[in-house]
Amino acid sequence: xxxxxxxxxxxxxxxxxxxxxxxxxxxxxxxxxxxxxxxxxxxxxxxxxxxxxxxxxxxxxxxxxxxxxxxxxxxxxxxxxxxxxxxxxxxxxxxxxxxxxxxxxxxxxxxxxxxxxxxxxxxxxxxxxxxxxxxxxxxxxxxxxxxxxxxxxxxxxxxxxxxxxxxxxxxxxxxxxxxxxxxxxxxxxxxxxxxxxxxxxxxxxxxxxxxxxxxxxxxxxxxxxxxxxxxxxxxxxxxxxxxxxxxxxxxxxxxxxxxxxxxxxxxxxxxxxxxxxxxxxxxxxxxxxxxxxxxxxxxxxxxxxxxxxxxxxxxxxxxxxxxxxxxxxxxxxxxxxxxxxxxxxxxxxxxxxxxxxxxxxxxxxxxxxxxxxxxxxxxxxxxxxxxxxxxxxxxxxxxxxxxxxxxxxxxxxxxxxxxxxxxxxxxxxxxxxxxxxxxxxxxxxxxxxxxxxxxxxxxxxxxxxxxxxxxxxxxxxxxxxxxxxxxxxxxxxxxxxxxxxxxxxxxxxxxxxxxxxxxxxxxxxxxxxxxxxxxxxxxxxxxxxxxxxxxxxxxxxxxxxxxxxxxxxxxxxxxxxxxxxxxxxxxxxxxxxxxxxxxxxxxxxxxxxxxxxxx
Numbered sequence: 113x114x115x116x117x118x119x120x121x122x123x124x125x126x127x128x129x130x131x132x133x134x135x136x137x138x139x140x141x142x143x144x145x146x147x148x149x150x151x152x153x154x155x156x157x158x159x160x161x162x163x164x165x166x167x168x169x170x171x172x173x174x175x176x177x178x179x180x181x182x183x184x185x186x187x188x189x190x191x192x193x194x195x196x197x198x199x200x201x202x203x204x205x206x207x208x209x210x211x212x213x214x215x216x217x218x219x220x221x222x223x224x225x226x227x228x229x230x231x232x233x234x235x236x237x238x239x240x241x242x243x244x245x246x247x248x249x250x251x252x253x254x255x256x257x258x259x260x261x262x263x264x265x266x267x268x269x270x271x272x273x274x275x276x277x278x279x280x281x282x283x284x285x286x287x288x289x290x291x292x293x294x295x296x297x298x299x300x301x302x303x304x305x306x307x308x309x310x311x312x313x314x315x316x317x318x319x320x321x322x323x324x325x326x327x328x329x330x331x332x333x334x335x336x337x338x339x340x341x342x343x344x345x346x347x348x349x350x351x352x353x354x355x356x357x358x359x360x361x362x363x364x365x366x367x368x369x370x371x372x373x374x375x376x377x378x379x380x381x382x383x384x385x386x387x388x389x390x391x392x393x394x395x396x397x398x399x400x401x402x403x404x405x406x407x408x409x410x411x412x413x414x415x416x417x418x419x420x421x422x423x424x425x426x427x428x429x430x431x432x433x434x435x436x437x438x439x440x441x442x443x444x445x446x447x448x449x450x451x452x453x454x455x456x457x458x459x460x461x462x463x464x465x466x467x468x469x470x471x472x473x474x475x476x477x478x479x480x481x482x483x484x485x486x487x488x489x490x491x492x493x494x495x496x497x498x499x500x501x502x503x504x505x506x507x508x509x510x511x512x513x514x515x516x517x518x519x520x521x522x523x524x525x526x527x528x529x530x531x532x533x534x535x536x537x538x539x540x541x542x543x544x545x546x547x548x549x550x551x552x553x554x555x556x557x558x559x560x561x562x563x564x565x566x567x568x569x570x571x572x573x574x575x576x577x578x579x580x581x582x583x584x585x586x587x588x589x590x591x592x593x594x595x596x597x598x599x600x601x602x603x604x605x606x607x608x609x610x611x612x613x614x615x616x617x618x619x620x621x622x623x624x625x626x627x628x629x630x631x632x633x634x635x636x637x638x639x640x641x642x643x644x645x646x647x648x649x650x651x652x653x654x655x656x657x658x659x660x661x662x663x664x665x666x667x668x669x670x671x672x673x674x675x676x677x678x679x680x681x682x683x684x685x686x687x688x689x690x691x692x693x694x695x696x697x698x699x700x701x702x703x704x705x706x707x708x709x710x711x712x713x714x715x716x717x718x719x720x721x722x723x724x725x726x727x
Contacts, residue, residue: 113131113132113133114129114130114131114132114280114282115129115130115131115349115351115361116128116129116130116176117309118176120180123179123180123181124177124178124179124180125176125177125178125179125180125185125187126175126176126177126178127175127176128173128174128175128176128311128347129172129173129174129176129189130171130172130173130174130347130349130361130363131171131172131174132169132171132397133169133170133171133276133278134168134169135168135169135170135195135196135249135274135276136168141161141163142161142162142163143160143161144158144159144160144206145158145159145160145161146158147159147205151205154205156205156206157206158205158206159203159204159205159206160202160203160204160205160206161201161202161203162201162202162204163198163199163200163201164199164200164201166197166198166199168195169195169196170193170194170195170196170227170249170251170274171193171194171195171363171395171397172191172192172193172194172227172395173191173192173347173363173365173395174189174190174191174192174227175189175190175191176188176189177189178233183234183235184232184233184234184235185232185233185234186230186231186232187230187231187232187233188228188229188230189227189228189229189230189231189245189247190226190227190228190229191226191227191228192224192225192226192227192365192393192394192395193225193226193227193249193250193251193395194225194394194395194396194397195225195251196225196249196251196252196254196272197218197219197220197221197251197254198218198219198254198256198270199218200215200216200217200218201215201216201256201258202214202215202216203215203216203258203266213260214258214259214260214265214266215258215259215260216256216257216258216259216268217256217257218256218518219254219255219256219268219270220254220255220256221251221252221253221254221255223252223253223392224252224392224393224394225250225251225252225394225395226250227247227248227249227250228247228248229245229246229247229248229276230245230246231243231244231245231246232244232245233282236281239283239284239285240281240282240283240284241281241282241284242279242280242281242282243279243280243281243282244277244278244279245277245278245279245280246275246276246277247275247276247278248273248274248275248276249273249274249275249276250272250273251272251273251274252271252272253269253270253271253272254269254270254271254272255267255268255269256268256269285306285307285351304352304433304434304435304436305352305433305434305435306351306352306433307349307350307351307352307433308348308349308350308351308429308432308433308434309347309348309349309350310347310348310429310430310726310727311345311346311347311348311726311727312345312346312348312430312465312724312725312726313343313344313345313346313724313725313726314343314344314345314384314465314722314723314724315341315342315343315722315723316341316342316343316382316384316385316469316720316721316722317339317340317341317720317721317722318339318340318341318370318371318381318382318469318700318718318719318720318721319337319338319339319340319371319718319719319720320333320337320338320371320716320717320718320719321337321717322335322336322337323335323337323713323714323715323716323717324713324714325712325713325714326712326713327672327673327712327713328672328713329664329671329672329673329674330666330671331372331375331376331666331667331669331670331671331672331708332372332375332376332671332672332707332708332710332713333371333372333375333376333377333707333708333713333716334372335713338371338372339371340368340369340370340371341368341369342366342367342368342369342370342384342385343365343366343367343368344364344365344366344367344384344386344465345364345365345366346362346363346364346365346398346430347362347363347364348360348362348430348431349361349362349363350431350432350433351433352433353402356404356405356406356407356437357402357403357404357405358402358403358433359401359402360399360400360401360402360403360431360447361397361399361400362397362398362399362400362431363395363396363397363398364395364396364397364398364486365393365394365395366386366390366393366394366396366486367390367392367393367394368385368390369385369391370382370385371718374387374669375668375669375670375671376669376670376707376708377669377670377680377704377707377708378477378620378621378622378651378653378669378670378680378708378709379470379471379472379477379620379622379625379649379651379680379682380470380471380620380669381469381470381471381682381702381704381718381720382464382469382470382720383464383469383470383471383474383475384464384465384469384722386485386486386487387485387486387517396486397448398448398486398488399431399447399448399449399450399453399488400447400448401445401446401447401448401449402445402446402447403443403444403445404443404444404445405435405437405441405442405443406441406442406443406444407437407438407440407441408438408440408441408442409438409440431453439497439498439499440497440498440499441497442494442495442496442497443494443495443497444492444493444494444495445491445492445493445495446491446492446493447490447491448488448489448490448491449488449489449491450483450487450488450489451481451482451483451489451491451506451508451528451530452475452481452487454493454495454504454506455481455504455506455530455532455549456475456476456479456481456532456547456549456590456592458545458592458594458604458606459545459594459602459604460594460602460603460604460629460631460645461473461474461604461606461627461629461631461645461647462474462475465722465724466643466688466696466698466724467631467643467645467686467688468629468645468647468684468686469684469686469700469702469720469722470649470682470684470702471619471620471622472622472625472627472647472649472651472682473627473629473647473649473682473684476549476590476592476606476608476625477606477608477620477622477625477627477649477651478588478590478608478609478610478620478622478623478624478625478651479549479551479588479590479608479610479619480551480553480586480588480610480616480617480618480619480620481508481528481530481551481618481619482508482509482510482511482519482527482528482553482617482618483508483511483618483619484511484516484517484518484519485516485517489508489509489510489519489528490508490509490519491506491507491508491509492506492507493505493506493507494506500535500536500537501533501534501535501536502533502534502536503531503532503533503534504531504532504533504534505529505530505531505532506529506530506531507524507527507528507529507530508527508528508530509523509524509526509527509528510526510527510528510553510554510555510617510618511526511617511618512526513556513581514555514557514558514581514615514616514617514618514668515615515616515617515618515667515668520555526554526555526556527554527555528551528552528553528554529551529552529554530549530550530551530552531549531550531551532547532548532549532550533547533548534546534547535547539595542595542596542597542598543595543596544593544594544595544596545592545593545594545595546591546592546593547591547592547593548589548590548591549589549590549591549592550587550588550589550590551587551588551589552585552586552587553585553586553587553588553617554583554584554585554586555583555584555586555617556581556582556583556584557581557582557584557586557614557615557617558577558580558581558582558614558615559580559584559613559614560612560613560614560615560654560656560657560659560660561613561656562580563575563577563580563615563660563665564656564659564660564663566580567660567663567665568663573663573664573665574664574665574666584614586610586611586614586617587610587611588608588609588610588611589608589609589610590606590607590608590609591606591607591608592604592605592606593605593606597630599635600632600633600635600636601630601631601632601633601636602630602631602632602633603628603629603630603631604628604629604631604647605626605627605628606625606626606627606628607625607626607627608624608625609623609624610622610623610624612624612653612654612656612657613654613656615667616667616668616669618668619668620668620669621653621657621667621668621669621670621708622651622652622653622680623651623652623653623654623657624651624652625649625650625651625652626649626650627647627648627649627650627682628647628648628649629645629646629647629648629684630645630646630647631643631644631645632644632645634690639689639690641690641696642687642688642689642690643686643687643688644685644686644687644688645684645685645686645688646684646685647683647684647685648681648682648683648684649681649682650679650680650681650682651679651680651681651682651709652679652680652709653677653709658677658709661673661674661677661708661709662674662675662677669708670708670709671708672708672710672713674708674709674710674711674712674713675712676710676711676712677709677710677711678706678709678711679706679709680704680705680706680707680708680709681703681704681705681706682702682703682704682705683702683703683705684700684701684702684703685700685701686698686699686700686701687699694725694726694727695723695724695725696723696724696725697721697722697723697724698720698721698722698723698724699719699720699721700719700720700721700722701717701718701719701720702717702718702720703715703716703717703718704716704717704718
């Protein structure tokens with residue numbers, strides 16, 4: 113399966129493509145195998161390997177350039193690839209000697225996976241063409257570490273390279289990609305987009321000078337100061353499937369690091385960063401989902417954004433096909449995407465690629481929503497939109513373990529149920545949006561008080577909490593307001609509370625939070641596409657969680673071993689400058705008081721420069 117976009121200038125053709133393919137490759141083999149001769153001193157004659165499912169696929173994001181001669185195109189292609197990893201495995205030595213089982217996580221590579229090749233494409237008539245293509249696929253040297261209980265570790269390495277020959281048929285959507293809408297026979301004919309292609313790349317360089325610190329822990333911002341940078345690049349592909357339905361795919365390339373590698377603050381100062389950091393660019397398919405709109409009548413909205421939800425525009429944009437829809441409608445979404453794509457959106461503070469960078473402002477700090485390390489999950493949502501209100505509900509897979517990189521494999525064995533009610537209104541003639549959100553995380557999590565008791569009784573922290581992780585429900589609730597207070601001046605406020613009796617599951621180490629601020633449009637000073645933002649937030653932990661960290665406990669984002677705790681306070685200000693229609697540059701300043709709630713460290717002054725380019 114592949115999709116792409118091409119341009120032609122004379123005989124020159126250039127473009128970009130993405131694809132997803134099944135390839136058996138070199139997945140791990142399960143069974144019993146004879147041991148190598150060098151293992152004889154270990155009294156091992158054979159060994160047993162048991163592999164979980166491996167990533168028997170490859171995907172790519174490639175550039176393409178070629179020469180067209182009449183109906184034939186000769187081209188070369190190259191880009192980044194993904195896939196090819198081996199799944200988790202168990203190693204057991206037989207019959208004796210080294211007897212403990214050894215366990216390994218998914219294999220990993222420290223270098224970028226890539227693909228390059230060449231091909232011929234021939235137009236067959238109409239919009240159909242045939243393609244014959246050769247690709248050299250390098251999925252790098254994959255390493256797995258088998259760790260035992262007492263006898264060290266064993267390392268397995270596999271170099272995964274493949275030569276791929278493939279033949280296929282392509283259908284070109286052509287220059288004219290619009291058709292007459294037939295959703296409502298009684299409505300005047302309108303135009304609807306058949307497909308869309310958009311791209312976005314965001315680079316953030318952030319750093320801080322040295323600051324006061326009586327001591328530091330494993331998950332601390334280092335007091336000597338540092339500067340880190342990272343880039344996230346996305347391609348947003350969408351196509352209409354049938355009436356009211358669209359299919360969307362987002363390949364993403366990540367590269368770089370956040371300050372302190374993503375730890376050191378309850379509300380982390382760079383939400384454009386993901387915990388899946390890397391010193392080499394890597395490709396992942398972060399979103400792939402189906403969305404269905406069902407009209408329920410009412411007036412028509414044509415190419416207008418919904419108030420308070422920037423991400424749900426009806427104009428051609430990222431993950432949105434331009435179309436005319438009923439004001440009253442149902443919206444169903446299923447697939448892999450972010451909880452924040454649907455819930456907790458705020459017109460003035462939601463997008464870390466354009467406005468506030470800190471976790472405390474672009475989403476509810478206490479919203480421990482379901483996600484993998486990159487912020488995405490498998491889920492399904494339903495929305496019912498009427499003239500002045502909207503109801504939303506959804507279910508999403510939790511990670512396999514608290515703070516884990518991977519999602520739960522079995523459907524809803526561990527999942528989050530979330531609901532949101534939204535009201536749109538005018539206050540003194542100015543538009544506003546109010547939201548009430550609640551959620552329930554149902555997963556295998558440990559109670560913090562029980563962890564503390566075990567740590568004190570055994571003298572070890574963090575202790576082994578596997579026996580303490582039982583099926584429990586972790587609840588949370590939040591309020592959100594986005595209110596225009598004057599033309600070109602907006603105000604927002606969020607307040608949230610989650611059940612701090614349990615471990616953090618996916619998001620931030622914040623049990624309660626209040627955040628608010630103002631956003632000023634550049635229309636006030638004749639720069640209509642510029643923007644200024646100013647905001648402040650305060651967050652806190654429950655007493656049990658303070659005790660846990662005082663004992664030396666670690667969580668997703670923090671772990672100083674602090675003895676004196678207070679509220680973590682954040683102040684952020686930014687100026688976003690529109691350099692061109694496709695390019696923005698932002699300078700950002702943050703003041704972080706009591707980082708990780710530790711009164712013996714900080715304050716920290718953070719400075720950032722962000723660039724954002726789109727097409």
